[in-house]
Amino acid sequence: MSYTFVGLLGVFPDVGKHFRLPLNQAKKVLISTNDVPMIAIELLEARYNTVVNDINTKESLLAKVAGVNALFCSAKVKLDIDIINAAGAQLEMVGAMSAGLDNIDVEELKRRNIKISNTPGVLNAAVADIAVLLTLAAARRLREGRIHIENNTWTSNHKWMLGRDLKGSTVGIVGLGEIGQAIVKRLKGFEVSQFVYCGHREKLEGKELGAEFLTFDELLSQSDFVIASCPLTPETKEMFNETAFKKMKRTSVFVNIGRGGLVDQTGLIKALREDTIFAAGLDVMVPEPLSSDHELVKLPNCFLSPHLGTATYQTRSDMAKLTAQNIIAALSGEKLITPV
């Protein structure tokens, strides 16, 4: 590169975008969803033969994935062994624009030495904010209150619509990963009296946050708020079932920002209907999207949000950029930024 051109880049950084030749047109990247923030598309298009498609079914992914070196994927379609086989032996990298990997056959990808990345870190704040929102909304009966306004049944009575306090409460975090820790940091401002958590092992971060490590059963019976912030794995599948809800306090609030599959929804519906627990706030459920006539939608003590955990402009943009940067690292033979 000439000094003049390098100098020009310093003064007009955008010039590089127009003059830079694709580094490797021979490498093919498939972005499997067309709703990805532009930043990621631009980063990849500038370097590789990049195809953007809106893929919503397994059949269309099977048809489009053949011959790609890297796949930028969203959670719309399960990435199973059929897709991996259809891609072909040249597949080097799968970049997931999500923290959760329950939709991807990670084991099979690893067995074939295909690199994988996800997007931890950049989404912690947004997801933790939603957890706080759901905790407060469920505890203070926001859905029920709204129904009363709509039905003209708003009552002035000192015993009407009483909720549960975070102040002085015990909050139990199931899965004290980065998101769980971000939730604790936020809730500290609400004068919670004790934080407890459970998971595979006691963590230094738990000690630093002043949270006590308990077994799952101890956490259920001692917590006023139980917040699920763990990944969905065969081990955690439906861990919140009828038995678990029975171990919780009748006054307790259950919040889920992990995955819908963590919950046996029939058990949850029963617990909410029979006042085994006080209320629930869910950002994730099964299936997604949930149909409007689903029992969970009808329950007044269940506050739902449609999987909005990472849905902010900044977070989605950061997730897309990180996914693209991981793909670039993989295709350049460099270390991934956030490998799985």
Ligand SMILES: O=CC(=O)O
């Ligand atoms: O649910 C969102 C994610 O896993 O990123």
